Amino acid sequence: MVALTNFANISLSSLYFDITKDILYANDVHSIERRVVVDTLKRVSAKHHWNQKRVSRPPSDTAKHDISIGPSTPLSC
Numbered sequence: 589m590v591a592l593t594n595f596a597n598i599s600l601s602s603l604y605f606d607i608t609k610d611i612l613y614a615n616d617v618h619s620i621e622r623r624v625v626v627d628t629l630k631r632v633s634a635k636h637h638w639n640q641k642r643v644s645r646p647p648s649d650t651a652k653h654d655i656s657i658g659p660s661t662p663l664s665c
Contacts, residue, residue: 608625615622 608629611621611625
């Protein structure tokens with residue numbers, strides 16, 4: 589399962605960004621392919637930004653590098 593996750597996260601995402609980079613640089617600004625890539629990146633960015641707003645810092649009396657995501661799921665950085 590770890591190998592499959594690594595393949596999806598590293599290899600496939602690397603291939604995806606190679607392809608999208610080529611589309612962004614080589615295609616006409618008004619091409620459908622470029623507009624699809626730009627729209628997808630905007631949606632992913634907006635989703636990531638929304639998730640970042642949900643990350644909250646713990647009170648100052650807790651450990652310096654601990655953050656909480658959601659109401660009860662602490663993560664250590």
